[in-house]
Amino acid sequence: MTDTISNLLEAAAGRAVPVVRGITDGQLADPTPCAEYDVRTLVDHLMQVVINFQALAARKEADFSSVRHYTDGDWRSRFADETGVLVAAWAVPGAEEGTAGTMGLPARTVGHMVLGDLTVHAWDLARATGQEFTPDPVVVDELVPSLAAMAPMARKGGVFGEPVPVPDDAPGFDKVLAMTGRDPHWQPA
Structure with missing residues (x-):
């Protein structure tokens, strides 16, 4: 049976929230696997995604045109x-x-788009800040086929980078990262 998007998001959030909580203020300027983002701007982006996809779930318009800064206060x-x-x-x-x-x-x-962002960006932030991150296996099983289906459109729109080669027997999450243009073995310099 196919899992609901809300159940998948709950599982993904359960893995992402500890990563965000583990980011120190001193790490906000550190680089991430997303070359165009440091930790602060990636947190800002991820927060904007989370808020905008709340609106999309309710069939309201989302505003991705402006970048807000969320890394103040708590x-x-x-x-x-x-x-x-x-x-x-x-x-x-x-x-x-x-x-x-x-x-x-x-x-x-x-729903799969926000699930992918929440999971992949949690990995980005974990890698950038030296934290462990293991996504929920059910989420990975859902993301492998859904992101593969979206990949051509996402690359054309500049959302995914060019795929990174990985072995056929690579773990599912390595395949997810690679299809989004990330090197699963990325480490900060």
């Missing part, structure tokens, strides 16, 4: 709170039905 607790709101938004009956967002994508595809 941003670690706010991230935990906002991921809880995200899970609840996708648990509302009908959230996975029909289309969501201005691109007219199936709602479940939109």
Whole structure:
């Protein structure tokens, strides 16, 4: 049986929140596997994604045009709170039905997009800050086929980088990272 997006997001958030809580203020300027982001701007981006995908679950418009800064005040607790709101938004009956967002994508595809961001960016942040990160295996099993299906569109839109070669027998999460353009063995310089 296919798991619901809200259950998958809850599992992903359970792994992402401790990573965000583990980031020190002294690490905010550190580089990440996303060359265009340092830790601070990646946290800002991830928070914006979490908030905007709450709106998309409710069939409201999301604003990705401006970049807000979230890394002030108690941003670690706010991230935990906002991921809880995200899970609840996708648990509302009908959230996975029909289309969501201005691109007219199936709602479940939109849910997979935020699931991918939450999981992959948690890995990015963990790698950048020297933390351990192991995604939930159920989430990985869901992401492998869903991100593979999205990859051509995501690359064309500049959301994914070019795929990184990995062996056929690589673990599922290494395949997820590689298809998004990340080297699964990336370490800070």
